[in-house]
Amino acid sequence: MRILVTGGAGFIGSNFVRHMLATYPTDEIVVLDKLTYAGNITNLPPLSTTPRLSFVQGDICDERTVVQVLEDCDAIVHFAAETHVDRSLLQAQDFMRTNVQGTYVLLEAARQQHIQRFLHISTDEVYGNACSPEGVSRPSLETDTLLPLSPYAASKVGADTLAFSYWASYRLPVTITRCSNNYGPYQYPEKQLPLFILNALEDRPLPIYGDGQHSRDWIHVDDHVEVLALILHQPAAHVVGEIFNIGAHEERTTLQNARTILKILEKPGELLSFVQDRPGNVQRHAVDTSKIRQQLGWQARISFAAGMRQTIDWYRDNPAWIETIKEKHNEFLMAALQRGMPR
Incomplete structure (x- = not known):
């Protein structure tokens, strides 16, 4: 498969x-x-020694580029997106262009070229707060109403529904996945866990929104990509036209995460710093994974405790990677590292 x-x-x-x-x-x-601020060619294996890997720098909103790179491809796995909630509160236009318009360009090119699989990677942000229609807190189901609380989440709702419409209207073989919060190696350090890790390593305060009780389900990126590969290689009849929640059932609050990182690194509790909450902050993100467990027999295997230690070790052992990020002098990231804007 290409x-x-x-x-x-x-x-x-x-x-x-x-x-x-x-x-x-x-x-x-x-x-x-x-290769925007969060894209980094060094995240990939070396192109010169990896013959089955090729790279094209280009914009998914550029129809000509998309059509060209799709030649001879059998499938699309669509990760490209603006993803940071805090940035979306400042520059929503970028999110609408990349996440909605870019997804449309890909879908249309895939339809014209008869692509065999289109795996659209979404997020549990589309659900808003995890709760039942009656407002009772519980993990989100694939059938729940989408109630985004940020421009980022709204842009992903637009992309999700557009992707599903191409299945419904044209029978483009689309599968949509909605995953909980990821963590692990190579994560851009504006997000909560790498931001906390880097600040703790350098004895800077760990900024915590509000009272720190906002809860998220956390999944190690290795578990996430493993199930995406599994979906991609399933018989079409098992996955096409379907929406799957992906999660690890590892719900933790922001404050718990900060304290865990400080404990592992043997740093003082005085580094905890409470800051003003952001607008529209979701109180709880969690997804019900019954469907994917029952239909594909998959469940996450990496515990948060083990995954967090591995992730901390990776950031501690890769200072050169961190320095290449800092050398770009991204204004938003620098502000996040100093004042903090965790997801």
Whole structure:
């Protein structure tokens, strides 16, 4: 199978590429990535020594580029997106362009070229607060109403529904996945866990929104990419036209995460710093994974305790990677590291 991976130089995308190359020796990967602030070519295996991997720098909103890179491809795994809630509160236009318009360009090109699989990577952010229609807190189901609370989440709702419409209208073989919060190697350090880790390593305060009781389900990126590969290689009848929640059932609050990191690194509790909550902050993100467990027999295998220690070790052992990020002097990231804007 020849697979186009959009956003393949980003956090989850690059981990997916590494997993695919290591696990499926006959698959070929084409990465299309714009290399914005969060994209990093060094996240990928070396191109010169990885013959089954090719890279194209380009924008998913550019129809000509998309059509060209899709030549001879059998499948699309669509990661490319603006993903940071805090950035969406400041620059919503970028999210609408990339996440909605870019997804449309990919879907239309896939339809015209008769792509065999279109795996659309979404997020549990589309549900808003995890609760029943009656307002009772519980993990979100694939059938729940989508109630986004940020421009980022709204842009992903637009992309999700557009992707599903191409299945409903044109029978484009679309599968949609909605995953909980990811963590692990190569995550851009504006997000909560790498931000906390870097600040703790450098004895800076760990900024915590509000009272720190906002809860998220956390999944290690290795578990996430493993199940995405599983979906991609399933018989079409098992997954096409379906929506799957993906999670690890590891719900933790922001304050719990901060304290865990300080404990592992043997740093003082005085580094905890409570800051003003952001607008529209979701109180609880969690997904019900019954469907994917029952239909595909999959469940996450990496505990948060083990995954968090591995992740901390990775950031501590890769200072050169961190320095290449800092050398870009991204204004938003620098502000996050100093004042803090955790997801």
